[in-house]
Amino acid sequence: MKVGDISTEERIKEAAKKVFLEKGFDGTKTRDIAQEAGINTALLNYYFRSKEKLFEAIFYEATNNFYEAIFQVINDKMLTFEGKLYKMIERDIDNLLANPLLPIFIHTESSRNPEGFTKKHDLASFFTSDFVAQLNEKIAKGEFRPIHPFHLMTSVVGMVLMPFLNKKLMTSASFFTEDVWTNMVQEKKKLIPEIMLTYLRSK
Amino acid sequence: MKVGDISTEERIKEAAKKVFLEKGFDGTKTRDIAQEAGINTALLNYYFRSKEKLFEAIFYEATNNFYEAIFQVINDKMLTFEGKLYKMIERDIDNLLANPLLPIFIHTESSRNPEGFTKKHDLASFFTSDFVAQLNEKIAKGEFRPIHPFHLMTSVVGMVLMPFLNKKLMTSASFFTEDVWTNMVQEKKKLIPEIMLTYLRSK
DNA sequence: AAATATTTTAATCATTTGATTAAAAAAATT
């Protein structure tokens, strides 16, 4: 390790994140990671013992920002329901634009090993969030239509993630250039909250 | 091949579909397929030459029903825009309930190899469908808000697919039992068109 | 500076895995 450089361990993790994100667990070879990190595969095992252990080490890091950001917003006491909705979607989209491979990665890997996922991320706390409490208040007051939080969550998340799930398809088939696609996604920051709020407020 | 049985070739394809759907291309071993089909791996290569070729052979079959059904509905001259929207979503959900692994499979594999996908499925024809023509008419008449077909499509498809993408997560973490989850998905047949139409008709 | 501990590598191992071969079994043709 050269002084001033990031540690070897960190360099391996960064390389692993990149390769795992691109190819998934099954499609990744430890040699790819080693090459990306500029090291020997033996060193990878020296620091992390195995491919599985290395994957676990990066999985949380790679996905946590995403969930962290959401849970922070949906429990922010300073924001109204509408404020949370707009901010959550905006942050999500910004995070995903910086990391567009994340949605496919998360769904592939959480499907391959759901226990590994729920061990790391406490999704249940969505249902006890301030966001859901505010939703139920508004429904009780008659300001909003009744809707199960599951429906709200899956609708919003689905609308946010969809363009990322088929990004490669859209851009490689030259429906859209990368720029046009990005523009479309930016438009969704306004569109998705409008769709949901229009529905919630309708009678 | 025993007379009266389905052909060996067909048996291999069925087994391949099952295993590829569950584990993805990279996670599938030809031995798994052979075992599932009750044959020797040599026979698999005798009929299909290679793992890749076998995958190509089943990929179209596994995904085609899904796209077939959609394109049939969105070009059905007998249906109004609203009729198409409702029917498309209903059919989609029914197809997916019968084949819940399809969404992750499609997105994993189309991301791994986008060319292979667009070679098989002509997604561009969505934009020239009767459905999109009707949408644009309604917008021109002022009955609907202006919206890009891409936004409509990604919103609807996102809302439809989302519960399937995290099905394992939801049921394995015991947020929901399988039954409750299925119920929720059934509710979406009405909810998703309502959400979209409420938005489109709002001023 | 010498001794000790840590980090890194080259070489290699043991399995796994996709594919092939040569022969056996079954079916079709003559």
Added chain:
DNA sequence: AATTTTTTTAATCAAATGATTAAAATATTT
């Protein structure tokens, strides 16, 4: 029934792959 063709298998190959070992290089402590 004999011959030819097609289907199937057991055995095995060659390459890929995750992991280990023993030694070299580097850093740390005494």
